[in-house]
Amino acid sequence: MSVPTDSPTAGHESERAATREAPLALRMIGISKTFGSTRALVEVDLDVRPGEVHALVGENGAGKSTLMKVLSGALQPDAGRMILQGRPYAPRGPLDARDARVAMIYQELSLAPDLSVEENVLLGAEPTALGFVRRRHMRSQVEEALRLLHHPDIRPGARVGDLSIGAQQLVEVARALAAKARVVVMDEPTSSLGQADTEVLFEVIRRLRDSGVSIIYISHFLEEVRAVADRFSVLRDGRAVGTGEVASTPTSEIIRLMVGRELAEMYHRTPHEIGPVVLDLSALTGRKMPQNADLALCRGEILGIAGLIGSGRTELVRAVFGLDEVVSGQVRVDGLSTTGWKPPRMLKRGVGYLSEDRKTEGLAENLTVVDNLTLSRLEPYVSFGFLSRRRAREAAREWIRRLGIRTRGPDQPITGLSGGNQQKVALARLLHQEADVLLLDEPTRGIDVGSKVDLYALIGELAAQSKAILWISSYLPELLGVCDSLAVMHRGLLSEKRPVSDWTPEAIMRVATGGDASSPEPAAPEPAAEAAGHTPQRNASESPDPHPDEEAGE
């Protein structure tokens, strides 16, 4: 019954039409979950029919993963209930979910690389007799699951760590099959797969669906949703904002549901003048990402980089700053090539980098405000090899005043400050090291609204002091509200930079999700085409040009 069968293609339609009448495979009713002061889920309803692929879409942080954790029993909801196959369902952990035949396939592969395929497929559910693993039983169960996947080519005895990523993903699907799952959740299953492996996975998903399994498919990539899903539900800010049939809903409508925010009146612009190019990237290519990134950043310019998490934005700035290897292409600062320079030289050259990971990379957690602030440039306070703590403290006091950092004083441990004030200290460090080019990676992530407004104003003032700012953010309204120009990244490819007035949230999301480029909206037809186009042409047409634009950014 639960085992997918190789039913012939004829008759699928009637079968699936019949299942529509059947009771729902899963109902989630009024699910709410609060973490501290954040409302991650607010009375979310989700209905999944038997034998359908149901796409769950939404921006980063919309609550998709939280909702699925509730489904898998990893989190307990504060309110709401679930009905699975017509029966109440309240899992207390992964074992309950498995017993109820709900399977999760996570974004990060959850496999034990040192074990064999068969051991991974049946991990935690091995057939045993007196504690001994019944190998022959195990082998036949796993071979059955792999056969249903149409992948008998994967040897059950192979070590999983020796398989390609695509094959590993299939092993995870085999695990769901072997558990005879009726509801399979796939959380961004293609994020680590190439094109060919993605196609293979879609084949498998369709076969599973045709055998009556319900699949909840989480993705940002609308092209994938269109390719594989029957219905969709959109989450935004922890609320379910819409659901419908994929076939009868235009992509632009789904995007509108996903974005749906109004630009608030929190973006105060300080007038600033755009000067000459200071940071110039040509065909910059890293180990995996970015690919052939071209970009020119001018003095006094605030340039936003939009895109989804994992699209290669962080890799781009890390390559510029010399933290990651540059495979090919050029980085120039003030016309001088700095390709392959290490961070200390970049610092001296006036380039500063603010890590997205404030906790582990951005700040030294157990040091004080003054230590963190002056860490990257101690020279002014050193005489004859001795550090004058008094002078460093005085300087720190000055920065605390200028940036309005709320702290008890320079000697307070950094962990005693709020997130927003910690971020101001991190930013003050870049200014203290006299950086002219500021690479800011998600500077407003996880800080309160008040601090965000302060940071927006500060960034505007810095631009007015003709500093150049490269600003990565996943929050579109702030990019649209503060930046002069914007570029969008999608799977390692950087779109052309355009003035911010040329962009709409929908256009940005379309490029960022690789959405349908063939139906351009009037607002921004070109960036969409850009993202859909692939590297080779860009490579051929642009990389020979050694110094693309002298007068960019007017």
Added chain:
Amino acid sequence: MTRDSQPELLETPRQAAHRRIINLLGPMIGLVLVVFAGGIAEQRMEGSLNYWSPQNQCLILTQTVTVAIGAIGMTLVIISAGIDLSAGSVIALAAVASAWTVRELAPAGLAGLGGFEAVWVPVVAVIAGVAIGCLAGGANGFLITRLKLAPFIITLGMMTFARGAAKGIANMQRIDAPLNWISEFTAANLVLFRTNFHRVYDLPLLGEVHIGWVGPVAISPAVVAAVALAIGAAVLLGRMRFGRHVFAIGSNEATARLCGIRVERTKWLIYALAGMTFGLAGVTDFGRLSVGDPTTAMGKELDIIAAVVIGGGSLSGGAGSVFGSLIGALLMAHLRNLCVHLGLPNYVQEMVVGAVIVVAVTVDRLRQRRRD
């Protein structure tokens, strides 16, 4: 679906089999190299070849028993991505505990007792040693899973704690226990065969060599027991559900948890089992010295860990084999024995062993990198 869209295996089955054999052969080849080079060195420096004698080879087997038994338990711990630094101290604690048991139960010596007591008093002593090891290991496992602290920290604490406890039981002295069959069991008195080569040979490659291979070739019964224990542990690790869960936890703990493996309980059991092997190792140590010495086996944990790593155990978990660890233990014993035969002072021995540990861990890192 087209043919070229099939995900490919990075290794063919044949290559995978080869790699597995090489992984197991690696330590073996290392051992053979040490033995070979050691013999040549001895001939060059001393003009003799006693290191190669069957008598000496079997003596090394007997000397390896303590480390080898400990390495069996440590293999479990290291495969689960843990570490147990308390091994040496727990060995001492168990040695003292079993010596104390014999002394308390038969203060006048076993000779005066009937046959029944002569058999059973040492049995109780063995059980006491293993039980106290199990207790120490169980405490390690309990604290690691309950306090959610790194095994390194917990077992470092246990290392000092168990050493102190051993000294406490022994009242800061050595416990002289009456002679009993544990000593017989760990002494080389299982005669395999006899050889009688005693003259100067002119061998190819080596030249003129004084060979004095005379007398019985014997191992201790404990060697046989250790091999039997190793076979049991290998079956546990390779064929039983518990063993595969040990690998799963070491390979990817989060996954193991997601798949419903009771990670905490399994870990707890791993450390308790390891503690039992250390306890048993302590009993053999007591048998060999026939006293319960609370300062015995200082730093033995490093020999044991090195044996496991040389034998293919990965400090990042997920890999290791019991037989590899035994070969590793043998290799460590050979190095020490070789230093004696070459007439090198004790401090050189220690420096050599230290260097080998670093080399073994470096090799582990290289292996790891090749796999990624």
